[in-house]
Structures are given as structure tokens and as C-alpha cells.
Amino acid sequence: MKMTYIKINLILLLLIAVSSLSWSQMETPVGSILLKGGNLITVSGEDLYETDLLIIDGIITDIGEGLSAPEGVEIKDVSGKYLMPGIVDAHSHVGLDAVNEMTNPITAEVRIADVINPYDIAFYHALAGGVTVSHAMHGSANVIGGQNQTIKHRYGHHHPDALIMDGAARTIKFALGENPIRVHGEGFTTIPNTRMGVEKVIRNAFDEALEYRKHWEKFRAVVDAGESALPPQYSERHEAILGVLDGKILIHCHSYRSDEIYMLMNVARDYDIDQLIFQHVNEGFKVAPELAEFGAMASVFSDWWSFKFEVYYSTAYNTTILSQNGVITSVNSDSRELIRHLYLEAAKAQRYGQLDDNETLRLITLNPAIQLGIEDRVGSLEVGKDGDVAIFNAHPLSIYTIPEYTFIDGVKYFDRYEDPDDMRMVIDIEEDLNHFMELKSGRGDHDCLH
Amino acid sequence: MRNKIYFITSSLILCYLTIFAQIIERPVYGCFLLQGGTVHTITNGSMEGDVLINEGRITAIGKDLNLPNNCELIDASEKEIYPGFIDAGTKLGLSEISSISLTRDFNEHGNLTPHMQALTAINPNGVPIAVTRVEGITTVLAAPSGGLLPGTAAVIDLFGYNPDQMYAGAKAMILEFPASGKRGRWDRRTAEKIEEDFEQAMERLNNFWKEAVRYKTLSNLETNEIRTIVQYESFLPVLSQEMPLFIEVNRAQDIVNAIEWAKDKEVKVVLTGVAEGWRLTKEILESGFPVITGPVLQTPSRAYDKYDRPYANAGAMHNAGIRVAIRTNETENVRNLPFNAGYAAAYGMGREEALRAVTIVPAKILGLDDQMGSLEVGKKANLFISNGDPFEPRTQIEQVFIRGWKIPMESRHTQLYDQFLERTPGAQMND
Numbered sequence: 001m002k003m004t005y006i007k008i009n010l011i012l013l014l015l016i017a018v019s020s021l022s023w024s025q026m027e028t029p030v031g032s033i034l035l036k037g038g039n040l041i042t043v044s045g046e047d048l049y050e051t052d053l054l055i056i057d058g059i060i061t062d063i064g065e066g067l068s069a070p071e072g073v074e075i076k077d078v079s080g081k082y083l084m085p086g087i088v089d090a091h092s093h094v095g096l097d098a099v100n101e102m103t104n105p106i107t108a109e110v111r112i113a114d115v116i117n118p119y120d121i122a123f124y125h126a127l128a129g130g131v132t133v134s135h136a137m138h139g140s141a142n143v144i145g146g147q148n149q150t151i152k153h154r155y156g157h158h159h160p161d162a163l164i165m166d167g168a169a170r171t172i173k174f175a176l177g178e179n180p181i182r183v184h185g186e187g188f189t190t191i192p193n194t195r196m197g198v199e200k201v202i203r204n205a206f207d208e209a210l211e212y213r214k215h216w217e218k219f220r221a222v223v224d225a226g227e228s229a230l231p232p233q234y235s236e237r238h239e240a241i242l243g244v245l246d247g248k249i250l251i252h253c254h255s256y257r258s259d260e261i262y263m264l265m266n267v268a269r270d271y272d273i274d275q276l277i278f279q280h281v282n283e284g285f286k287v288a289p290e291l292a293e294f295g296a297m298a299s300v301f302s303d304w305w306s307f308k309f310e311v312y313y314s315t316a317y318n319t320t321i322l323s324q325n326g327v328i329t330s331v332n333s334d335s336r337e338l339i340r341h342l343y344l345e346a347a348k349a350q351r352y353g354q355l356d357d358n359e360t361l362r363l364i365t366l367n368p369a370i371q372l373g374i375e376d377r378v379g380s381l382e383v384g385k386d387g388d389v390a391i392f393n394a395h396p397l398s399i400y401t402i403p404e405y406t407f408i409d410g411v412k413y414f415d416r417y418e419d420p421d422d423m424r425m426v427i428d429i430e431e432d433l434n435h436f437m438e439l440k441s442g443r444g445d446h447d448c449l450h
Numbered sequence: 451m452r453n454k455i456y457f458i459t460s461s462l463i464l465c466y467l468t469i470f471a472q473i474i475e476r477p478v479y480g481c482f483l484l485q486g487g488t489v490h491t492i493t494n495g496s497m498e499g500d501v502l503i504n505e506g507r508i509t510a511i512g513k514d515l516n517l518p519n520n521c522e523l524i525d526a527s528e529k530e531i532y533p534g535f536i537d538a539g540t541k542l543g544l545s546e547i548s549s550i551s552l553t554r555d556f557n558e559h560g561n562l563t564p565h566m567q568a569l570t571a572i573n574p575n576g577v578p579i580a581v582t583r584v585e586g587i588t589t590v591l592a593a594p595s596g597g598l599l600p601g602t603a604a605v606i607d608l609f610g611y612n613p614d615q616m617y618a619g620a621k622a623m624i625l626e627f628p629a630s631g632k633r634g635r636w637d638r639r640t641a642e643k644i645e646e647d648f649e650q651a652m653e654r655l656n657n658f659w660k661e662a663v664r665y666k667t668l669s670n671l672e673t674n675e676i677r678t679i680v681q682y683e684s685f686l687p688v689l690s691q692e693m694p695l696f697i698e699v700n701r702a703q704d705i706v707n708a709i710e711w712a713k714d715k716e717v718k719v720v721l722t723g724v725a726e727g728w729r730l731t732k733e734i735l736e737s738g739f740p741v742i743t744g745p746v747l748q749t750p751s752r753a754y755d756k757y758d759r760p761y762a763n764a765g766a767m768h769n770a771g772i773r774v775a776i777r778t779n780e781t782e783n784v785r786n787l788p789f790n791a792g793y794a795a796a797y798g799m800g801r802e803e804a805l806r807a808v809t810i811v812p813a814k815i816l817g818l819d820d821q822m823g824s825l826e827v828g829k830k831a832n833l834f835i836s837n838g839d840p841f842e843p844r845t846q847i848e849q850v851f852i853r854g855w856k857i858p859m860e861s862r863h864t865q866l867y868d869q870f871l872e873r874t875p876g877a878q879m880n881d
Contacts, residue, residue, distance in 0.1 A: 121753045122749075124757065125749065125750075125757050128757040128758070285866065285870045286870055286873075288870065288873065289873060289876040289877035290877050292877070293877040303783060303785070303786070304783070305782060305783075305863075306546065306547055306548070306577070306578060306781075306782040307547070307548045307549060307782070308547060308548070308549035308550070309547055309549070309550060312546075312547055312577075313862070313866070314866070315862065315863040315864075315866040315867055316863050317863060317864070317866065317867035317871075320867070320871075321867065321870050321871050324871060336749050337747065337748060337749050340749070340757070341747065341793075344747075344789060344793075344843065347843035347844065348789075348843050350843050350844035351585075351843045351844065351845065351846070352863070352867075353867065354844075354846070397843065397844065398842060399788075399789060399792030399793070399795075399796065399841045399842050399843060400792060400795060400796040400801070400841075401796070402796055402797070419756065419757070421754070421755065421756040422754040422755075422756075423757070424753055424754055427754075
């Protein structure tokens with residue numbers, strides 16, 4: 001009898017040991033390839049025509065003319081085609097089993113990393129539009145929502161951790177305005193029921209976290225003095241908020257109206273937070289000089305407006321006004337539909353405000369990379385960066401352009417000419433027979449509240 | 451003293467009014483000669499030439515036209531001239547802020563409300579209307595939705611101060627054809643319940659049809675005075691084939707059902723939506739029904755379909771010989787029509803056909819091709835001047851004409867741009 005217990009314990013121990021080997025320690029696949037003779041849109045520098053790009057073991061190792069491939073490295077002729085850095089989407093909810101932990105105005109402790117669903121076909125659709133990296137975000141129900149996760153669209157792997165982008169900055173979702181007010185004020189009849197309440201929820205959360213830190217400091221001082229004391233209760237929520245206050249976790253804040261945007265900048269100043277990234281930020285253009293002065297960044301819709309009152313007085317020229325005022329701006333999808341053609345969404349900044357090609361392509365490459373703290377890894381075609389490349393049959397800002405190949409870490413994840421139609425990873429017979437998405441507007445389906 | 455204050459006050463008011471009058475650009479009507487552009491007629495090819503607009507109509511197209519007296523010359527050299535785009539499936543004018551139900555006017559209570567008139571509820575001053583027209587979309591079908599027969603849609607030109615000024619002369623009866631399957635992943639009904647709902651809806655529809663036909667027969671008998679029933683009365687134009695019946699249908703099985711249901715009925719049928727039309731090109735072609743499809747920018751309707759099916763759908767149907775127009779099914783972003791057409795063009799339809807699918811083809815389907823959809827002498831002057839291919843995002847739509855009115859190229863969106871691009875004061879008040 002006793003032996004059996006020991007056996008079970010041993011097995012359990014083994015199981016724990018094996019499962020604690022995380023995917024990142026196992027490493028995701030990397031590839032090597034020489035892309036010959038394409039037109040390179042480097043984004044960070046000049047466009048390079050008829051130029052080769054060499055990726056070795058997932059990293060861009062050389063860019064130039066007449067490069068030769070090391071032994072065993074595949075050579076692909078891409079002459080006449082356009083190569084750009086893999087597109088980065090700074091706001092997405094695809095491939096998530098849950099989006100909104102809407103039970104409390106503050107849920108800083110929950111993590112999107114825990115709900116990644118690697119089987120979502122939307123990852124493949126995104127790849128077919130050249131999008132290699134996305135910022136999987138918590139929804140906007142709570143004033144302080146959960147922690148987001150930057151992912152690479154390594155579709156085809158079964159382990160959720162295979163999609164996680166190691167080394168990306170930690171970020172957290174904040175939300176202002178109608179959504180937290182509707183969910184908590186109107187829904188649960190609790191604070192916040194106004195934009196005044198939203199501000200206080202944030203300030204209180206910050207103050208409570210600082211108070212919590214004092215208790216721990218006091219406890220540690222007592223222990224350090226060699227005396228014994230009861231430790232304060234550990235709080236993952238407060239710990240996460242302290243991460244925000246210490247600048248270790250970036251705030252990505254859902255916001256629309258200019259007054260609430262301005263409010264958060266004031267709050268940030270009071271707590272010495274010097275980095276803010278505003279999401280949606282439809283009225284950002286009204287406080288563009290203030291955003292620029294603060295050094296805050298903006299991640300916007302290309303043209304969405306009027307779907308709720310707080311975006312009624314907005315304009316598709318938002319992207320241009322923010323950019324021209326020196327605010328680092330990205331264009332995001334926030335949608336299963338738009339994530340398939342972010343290069344068109346960016347191009348709209350040329351209709352609504354006439355940004356030049358480089359400024360326009362920055363909106364979906366380098367600028368979102370900066371906002372996610374991954375600009376040293378992706379967002380431009382440069383030696384030393386990840387081998388994330390989107391290849392188009394023509395210039396990506398033309399409406400007639402078709403994405404043809406998408407690489408992540410030098411591995412091909414999308415090939416228009418080797419696409420067998422059905423790209424699902426799991427087959428559900430029920431779904432086959434019945435599943436038809438009756439989607440009637442370009443906005444697609446969504447459960448993130450916007 | 452008092453007089454002085456009056457003087458200053460009235461001067462200030464006058465001054466303010468003068469400034470105010472200057473910043474509001476007004477639409478202008480009359481004679482315009484668009485000189486020296488590339489004229490894309492759609493129906494007669496493209497050529498270098500001039501277009502003369504007079505009193506609402508296109509009165510001449512050709513090379514080196516003479517400038518009539520009292521006619522404004524508009525330099526269109528190096529520019530492109532296109533007929534205004536037509537979106538034959540929108541809710542434009544019927545909804546202002548979609549999350550606020552009190553601003554939504556496209557779905558009345560009840561399942562069978564064909565007597566609801568979209569034209570009644572179109573807000574001529576709705577902000578999305580100007581936002582749309584300055585991008586070259588001059589005409590839309592504004593359609594009710596929901597239920598079985600949600601109402602009568604109306605074609606409107608996107609300029610005017612009351613619905614009668616905007617009405618473009620055609621209406622369509624909307625039928626939301628009963629769905630035989632799940633409506634999406636949020637649809638939790640059991641298979642039995644879905645079938646029951648479908649059969650109930652079909653029965654309701656067929657009963658309505660039978661009664662409407664009987665009502666028509668009775669109302670034709672001169673001796674028989676019948677009580678007016680508004681639902682059936684409003685359906686008479688459909689039964690007499692004066693008004694088309696737009697059958698909204700997307701799922702493959704539903705398309706099959708709709709064709710089967712409609713084929714023996716003596717009505718003018720148009721299939722709308724038709725997301726899975728590519729699966730059934732043969733059946734649709736044989737039915738002879740034209741199609742208004744869209745949005746093109748849409749996710750595949752089934753997880754196992756090829757990723758680009760929605761982009762390629764319009765082209766697949768067109769290439770099979772079906773008459774296809776492209777719509778957005780949008781409200782505030784109908785301005786995305788050229789981008790929807792551009793994707794259809796790239797994925798199999800070709801640019802020329804995609805262009806026809808937002809001009810002459812919807813005009814034909816709506817029965818308005820003698821009025822719009824191409825640049826031809828005698829047609830209504832709905833057109834625009836652009837500095838390039840209007841499907842390309844970078845292209846600027848520089849001047850729009852609707853019914854011969856030179857439209858101010860302003861909307862809420864451009865006005866906010868003008869106000870805020872270089873905001874004064876900036877971050878500091880300087881005081």
C-alpha cells in the first residue's frame with residue numbers, strides 16, 4: 001500500500017517535471033532561405049530594387065546584390081515581387097478562447113497568454129494578408145483589464161506557447177469611456193458610471209497598489225531586522241499594477257474621446273508613468289499636440305466611426321493628423337476581417353490625408369513594433385532582425401496587389417500557390433454540416449465590445 | 451453711448467455673418483464644362499475629351515467642346531472623369547449611430563411589413579451622407595432589413611434637403627429569405643428547432659404570398675369593393691412587376707431554396723448578398739436572376755473555405771455569365787465601395803468588369819440605366835473628377851456632381867481635418 005503511494009508520487013513528480021518544460025525552452029522552428037532579386041521595402045531605410053535577402057536560422061543575415069546561399073539553403077526567385085517586413089497588428093482578438101473578464105472594473109491579474117487557441121483559422125487568414133505578429137488583447141469591459149500577449153502567427157503548431165513571441169514587452173489593457181461605464185456603471189450599478197468615475201477607479205487602483213507595496217516593505221524591514229512577522233496577503237492584481245507604475249508593463253488604453261485621453265495623460269504624469277499607448281483613440285486628433293508633447297503613441301482604426309456616440313465626432317483623417325503632429329501612430333485591425341488586409345487599411349491614410357508611402361507602411365510595421373516594444377526584432381527589413389517577410393505580387397499599397405508568401409523566422413507559413421483551400425487544423429463534422437457565418441457587414445463578428 | 455454699443459454689436463454680428471458665409475461652400479447648379487480629362491464612359495470606352503453639364507444633365511461629350519455663355523470652365527486636364535458610383539445595397543440615411551437604437555430606422559416591429567417605406571425615414575442631413583458622396587458614390591439603395599418582409603427600399607442620390615429631392619426614381623421590395631441553417635457560432639438552436647423555425651417562416655411567407663395574390667385578383671375586379679389592406683396594397687407593384695423583389699440570401703442551401711421558391715413566380719427577382727454564390731454559379735445562371743453581392747471585404751462564411759472566397763465570389767459569378775453588381779451593405783462606410791470593387795477586380799473579376807459592377811450594372815438591375823451608370827449624353831449628371839484610378843486608395847476624388855449640382859467637397863471628416871491638422875492653439879495657450 002505504501003509502495004503504491006510512493007509510485008503515484010513519483011509519477012506525479014515526473015509529470016510535473018515534464019510539463020514545466022515550457023514551449024519556449026523547446027524552441028519554435030526557424031528556417032533559412034535566400035530570396036533573390038525582389039523589390040525590398042525596408043521601411044527603416046530606402047526601398048531596394050532587385051535586391052537579395054538572406055535569412056539564416058530565422059534571422060536576416062544579409063541584404064544586397066548577388067548574394068549566394070550557403071550550402072543546403074533554399075533559393076527562391078522573387079524577382080518582380082515586393083517584399084516588406086511581416087505586418088504587425090497592434091490590436092487583435094483572434095485566436096482567443098476568452099476576451100473579457102468583465103466581473104470587476106479591475107482585473108489586472110488575468111492574462112491573455114492563458115487563453116490562446118492555436119487552432120483558430122483566423123491566424124491563417126491573417127498570414128494570407130502578410131500579418132505575422134499581433135497584439136492579442138484583453139477586451140475593453142474593465143477600466144483596468146487583463147495583461148495582453150504579443151504573438152507570432154505560427155499557425156500549425158498545437159501548443160499555444162508556440163505562438164508566444166519571446167522578449168516582447170509586457171502590456172496591459174486599460175479602457176475609458178462608454179464600455180466600462182456600460183458594463184459596470186449601467187450593468188452592475190457600480191463605479192464607474194461616469195468618466196469621473198473612470199478616473200477615480202484608476203487612481204484608486206494605483207494608490208492601493210502603492211499602499212500594498214508599503215505593507216510589504218514594512219514586513220521585509222521587520223524580517224530583515226531578524227524579527228518575525230505575518231506577511232501581508234500576496235495580490236497578483238496589485239503586483240501587476242505595481243509593474244505598470246514601475247514602467248515594466250506598458251499601458252495600452254482603449255479610448256475614444258479627447259477629454260478622457262487627456263485625463264489619462266494627467267494621471268500618468270501624477271504617477272510618473274512616461275509611456276502611454278492609446279488604442280482606437282478616434283478623437284486623438286483633437287489633442288494631437290498634447291499627445292506629442294507627452295510622447296504618447298496612438299493605434300487607430302483606418303476609417304471606423306459613428307458605430308457609437310463617442311466616435312460620432314471623429315474623422316478618417318485621424319491617422320494623418322496624428323502622424324503629422326509627430327505622434328507615433330499605427331493602424332490596427334481589432335477584427336477578424338480587417339486583419340486579412342491591413343495593408344489596405346494603412347493605404348487609406350493616403351486617401352484621407354495623403355501620407356507618403358513610407359509613412360503609410362510604417363503604420364503597420366515599425367510603428368506598431370515600437371508600441372509593442374519589439375522594434376529591435378521586427379518591423380523593418382534589416383540585418384539582425386527576425387526573418388518575418390511578407391511578399392506581394394505588386395506594391396502593397398495598390399488595391400490590386402495580392403499577397404503571395406508569408407515567412408516567420410525564415411519559415412514559410414503562407415503560400416498562395418500551395419493552398420489546399422481547407423486549412424483547418426481540427427475537423428469538426430458538426431461544424432461542416434451546419435456552420436455558416438451569416439456576416440453581413442464588413443465589420444465582421446466581434447466580442448471585444450470595441 | 452448706447453448707439454455706439456448697438457453699432458459695435460451689429461458690426462460684429464455683420465462681420466461674423468460675412469465670415470460665416472465665406473466658410474460655408476454652397477452647391478452650385480447650372481452649366482459646367484469639364485475640359486480635357488480622360489472620360490471613362492463605361493458604355494462607350496474611354497477617351498480624351500470634355501464633358502458638358504447643363505441643367506442637371508450631360509449635354510455633350512467630345513473633343514474641344516465650345517464653352518457656352520455663362521458656363522463655368524473646370525480644368526480636368528490630367529484628370530479622370532467617371533460616372534458616379536452606385537451602391538445597390540446599403541442602410542445609408544436610415545441609421546446614424548448604430549449603437550443607439552433611437553437613431554436606427556431600418557427595422558420596424560413585425561415580420562411582414564412591406565408597407566414600411568425607407569424613403570420616409572431617410573435623413574437628408576445625416577452626417578454619413580456627405581462623408582459618402584465626397585468619395586464619388588453618388589447613388590445608393592437605402593434598404594430596410596430584418597424579419598421576412600422588412601419594407602420597401604428606395605434609390606436615392608446623395609444630395610438634397612428632403613427625401614423627394616433625393617429620390618432617384620426606383621424602389622425595391624426586400625425579402626429576407628428564411629434561413630435553413632445556423633446563422634453563426636452564436637446560434638445555439640438545436641437542429642430540430644432550426645428546421646421548425648425555417649418551416650414556420652416559409653409557411654408565413656407562402657401564406658402572405660397567397661393572400662397578396664388573392665388581394666390583387668380581387669382589387670382587379672371593378673365590381674368588388676374591397677377593404678384596403680396596406681401590406682398587400684404595398685405589395686401590388688411587386689406582383690405587377692413594376693417593382694423588383696430583392697431576395698436577401700447568402701447560404702448555399704438558402705440560395706437553392708430561394709431559386710426554387712421564386713422560379714415560377716411572375717415577379718422580377720434580384721438575389722442580394724449571395725455570399726456562397728460561387729458554389730452555385732450554374733443554378734444561379736439558369737435562374738436568370740441578377741445578383742447584387744457584397745461586401746467583398748468579408749471573412750469566408752465557413753472555416754474550411756479558401757481564405758479568398760469572399761474576394762473571388764463576384765468574379766466567379768460574373769465569369770459564369772451571371773449579371774453581378776457589387777454592394778457594401780454598409781451604413782457609415784459606404785465609402786469603401788471602390789475598395790470592395792478593387793478586391794473583386796484583383797481576385798478574378800478584372801478591373802473593367804468591377805467598374806461596371808458599381809456603375810452600369812447596378813443601374814440596369816435597378817431599372818435606372820437610362821438615367822445613370824455611365825457617361826452618356828442625356829443622362830443625369832452624376833459624376834466625379836479624380837486624379838487617378840478611383841479604386842486605388844491613394845487617389846483623390848476632387849469634384850463630385852450630383853444631378854448637375856457641383857457639390858462642395860466637404861464632410862464632417864474633411865472639416866475636422868481642416869480644423870485640427872494644425873490646431874491653434876497647440877499644446878500651450880501662450881498666455
